[in-house]
Amino acid sequence: MINPEAYALGSCRSEIRELYECGLRMKAELGAENVFDYSIGNPTTDPPEEFTSAALRILRDTPPAELHGYTSAPGCAELRAALSDYINRRYGEETVPGNFYVTVGASAALTVAIGAVCTTGEEVVVIAPFFPEYRVFIENAGGRVVVAPTREPEFQPDIEALAAAISPRCAAVIINSPNNPSGAVYTEESLRALTSLLRRKSYEYGKTIYLISDEPYRELVYDGATVPYVPSLYDDTIVCYSYSKSLSLPGERIGYVMVSPRTRGCDAICDAVAGAARRAGYVCAPSFMQKVLTETLGIYSDISVYDENRRVLLEALTSYGYTVTPPHGAFYLFVKSPEPDAHAFSERAKKHGLLLVPSDSFGVPGYVRLAYCKRTEEVLRSLPKFRELMESYK
């Protein structure tokens, strides 16, 4: 009488959400100043001033019925044209507006991209560690998740392991660089090896294996790291993007799917993206945000606070005896658990007021993820807790 899969998904929250809720209870009990919630990736950096002033101006000056009306399903013409122009200028690319489908955030983008190229019974390969909701989106499309491990501690793709994971039933491989949760930025060398492999496997199996590049952290890199432009390395690429992190707008749900203009059957895939969106009840991305974005493309939030937090945590945690690979992107630190069981470590951390997500649901055991998109003052106050926590193991 109730859909069992929907009930299972809804009654058992993601581990990250569980920990976040636990943090709210702990704050109520112990006082907010004694709990350090590193669980959720909710940006604390404001959107840039240009964004808010454009939003105010558009809200004041546009006839409301026009401002809030339906846009066409793939997005308003002005935004798609601006996106195409922006990507073409930034990457020397040759997209047209038809390559873009504006979505209700990155999760919607992934849902419709996977829904467009995956058919019931096919496989989608994810590279661990990976965002746990990939599993939900792939299974929703009728696909089966195949996990390929990475090389620790850099978390760059392991090409041999990937080759073993790609079977003739493989519809697509998802990559996410800068990576949630490891903070790794895949190097051009890694991506060249990965895309060579995809070409070889596509040829071997006589089919197109799509590369879905999930890039919500594209603008969040440090230490001068660069994020290679994936569609220039592989023709059959579908990019999923979101402004949640780069403009600090996670609640507004706006992003896009870009089907590379060189993808075989590009127009048909764009149609399938539209169909997958229609099937899931997406009508259009929020119209007001589409209009604001049209006027602010290429402007991003100031991420210097994340960089500062990253340096502070990296230095302090290493000095306390933690093992951490320096992350070059996103706003996560992936810290080796001092004991093999990351759940036990996460439980012990709670006793010190620290909320750290165990890595198991990301497909890698033995680590915890810290989302350091916080105020630096709070990060600094949490350092003694990390020291105590490590000392408790000695």
Add this chain to the structure above:
Amino acid sequence: MINPEAYALGSCRSEIRELYECGLRMKAELGAENVFDYSIGNPTTDPPEEFTSAALRILRDTPPAELHGYTSAPGCAELRAALSDYINRRYGEETVPGNFYVTVGASAALTVAIGAVCTTGEEVVVIAPFFPEYRVFIENAGGRVVVAPTREPEFQPDIEALAAAISPRCAAVIINSPNNPSGAVYTEESLRALTSLLRRKSYEYGKTIYLISDEPYRELVYDGATVPYVPSLYDDTIVCYSYSKSLSLPGERIGYVMVSPRTRGCDAICDAVAGAARRAGYVCAPSFMQKVLTETLGIYSDISVYDENRRVLLEALTSYGYTVTPPHGAFYLFVKSPEPDAHAFSERAKKHGLLLVPSDSFGVPGYVRLAYCKRTEEVLRSLPKFRELMESYK
């Protein structure tokens, strides 16, 4: 290599969207003033001033990172509390905030409500004429659409036909009153007969048959018509609501699912709603709109212009010889085609610059739908075209 169902859905647009695009081409060719587009239900009435001033105030006064941050998946606590309070006051109801799941518009609400209670192989009964996308949402949930006819020309539910349509595989019945496309408002008498039947069938089959009440036009009624409160008539009711029409915000995608507090297994259904949303990649409804809505609940757009258009069209079209049942709600007029084939009539209407949607995809042959959510001046200018069109049949 491409998902065939997604491709089929994306490459073949809905008939309404096709006609809308055809209208854009005609306007470019013939001049916008010579084309009267009655195809799409995009409101022309502004949202109320209170809405826009609240939006400006909230945008100016709220710390941006907070304003645009993630809300919890079912909606921010303040909005859900306000919704519960509003419905309790308006209908003498006893909901709690947990009965509400805020959604990215009505299509998302329907997707997750159907996804929560329908399991692969089950049936969902729709009452013709019905919104064509119901078919897409039901099939996405693995369900099968069963169409029950209504009694013409009033388009009230036909209880005998409905009884025949409800098999032991029936998971839910969807009603939509005020109705798109007929404008019918189901009377309390009709609803009492319908809900008695559902109770009888649930008992007979030993299962709960859910009533999904799709109510985006709830506030749009004329001639003093009232819309009965469906959950007071049937315990196992799930209401899907949207602010697209009542606040003229169709592009902003905000609405909700309300699971009646008297539904058997209410908490489990709320969980399944959350799971169906998670599965489809919905993370939360747009956060800024959630905050504005929290402060403007119970304020609606002024619909006097729709009422005026309705009167004007009804009187004129009847005087030209068209057969129209006076609609008491929504902003659609359902007009009998002067020839049996409504497609042929719609094609002939195009030659007179009139864009009218043939009724076949709504599950009823022989009518056209007019969306009269337009400026009255434009409606008045279109009247001679309707007269010419009818005269062409004489």
